[in-house]
Amino acid sequence: MPFRPSLRQLEYVVAVHDLKHFGRAARYCNVSQPTLSVQVSLVEQGLGTLLFERTSSHVAATPAGDRLARGARLLLASLDDLLGDIRAQGAALGGTIRLGTPPTFGPYFLPKLLPTLHEQYPDLQIYVREDNPAALEASVAAGSIDCGLGPSPELDGLAFWRIGRETLYLGVPAEHPLAAKSTVSLAALHGEKLLALGRGHRLLENVRHLADVSGARIINDFEGTSLDAIRQMVSIGMGLSLFPQLYAKAEFRDDDDVKLLEFEDWNEQRDVGLYWREGSGREHHYRAVAETADLQAARLELR
Numbered sequence: 001m002p003f004r005p006s007l008r009q010l011e012y013v014v015a016v017h018d019l020k021h022f023g024r025a026a027r028y029c030n031v032s033q034p035t036l037s038v039q040v041s042l043v044e045q046g047l048g049t050l051l052f053e054r055t056s057s058h059v060a061a062t063p064a065g066d067r068l069a070r071g072a073r074l075l076l077a078s079l080d081d082l083l084g085d086i087r088a089q090g091a092a093l094g095g096t097i098r099l100g101t102p103p104t105f106g107p108y109f110l111p112k113l114l115p116t117l118h119e120q121y122p123d124l125q126i127y128v129r130e131d132n133p134a135a136l137e138a139s140v141a142a143g144s145i146d147c148g149l150g151p152s153p154e155l156d157g158l159a160f161w162r163i164g165r166e167t168l169y170l171g172v173p174a175e176h177p178l179a180a181k182s183t184v185s186l187a188a189l190h191g192e193k194l195l196a197l198g199r200g201h202r203l204l205e206n207v208r209h210l211a212d213v214s215g216a217r218i219i220n221d222f223e224g225t226s227l228d229a230i231r232q233m234v235s236i237g238m239g240l241s242l243f244p245q246l247y248a249k250a251e252f253r254d255d256d257d258v259k260l261l262e263f264e265d266w267n268e269q270r271d272v273g274l275y276w277r278e279g280s281g282r283e284h285h286y287r288a289v290a291e292t293a294d295l296q297a298a299r300l301e302l303r
Helices: 007-019 020-029 033-047 061-088 106-120 133-142 200-213 227-235 245-251 283-299
Strands: 052-054 060-061 097-101 125-129 147-151 158-173 195-197 217-224 241-244 257-264 268-276
Touching: 007 020, 007 033, 007 060, 007 061, 007 268, 020 033, 052 245, 060 061, 061 133, 097 106, 097 133, 097 283, 106 147, 106 245, 106 283, 133 147, 133 268, 147 227, 147 283, 158 227, 158 245, 158 283, 195 200, 195 241, 195 257, 200 217, 200 241, 200 245, 200 268, 217 227, 227 241, 227 245, 241 245, 268 283
Parallel strands: 097 125, 097 147, 195 217
Antiparallel strands: 052 060, 147 268, 158 241, 158 257, 158 268
């Protein structure tokens, strides 16, 4: 029979890969450093290949180490899903869900969702991580978080439950000629400057689409790190930008120095929902969360 590392050995490999340090990995795994080092060396001997290059100052994964760590992470996540599913059979939704959400959506939707989930499933614990959508999708696919809540994913291998659709509004400075109107046409944006969030944000793609159809141009020198940063740049006349529905409702007021306009002849929206790894053993858990999120989205008029 070919060599097969134990699950514990795979956990050590993943920890060293993630933390890039044998001592920190040992503390994370609650074992002594010699124990962890010996077990990783046994895996290398069994596979006949070096997984980590070691120097006095750092640890770097080899290509084989990268590949094994990625596969081991998925294997361990699938096992956790399976065991959690078995424990939860016949019981109400409980345990822990690691949920990722982007800062353009989560802070404006989770305050409506989490209290309802807690009322329905008091034994359920949800740990929330914020990041840009592209990073979250990669984390869900890799198994480092369980599911994501936000714009529809683009990565293959993820199941998506749409809970609603956000309208996109155009934000313009209060002193801009367009600010006197409540709606705007694409033709009126020809030659205007558009601001966008950085790479990894789906709203960047929406701004690019708007530029393509209107003749506006994206200012690449000024990528915003958040919608608040974009709003501040719009307020001082650096350009125009798109703002999604929930953020707009929560953050904009009539007397703000940025005015929101609806589009007359452009109907681009963004689908939002819950996504998880296809074939996950906890799919019925995520579907239960998605059903509750669906009801909250309807109350918030995300159609």
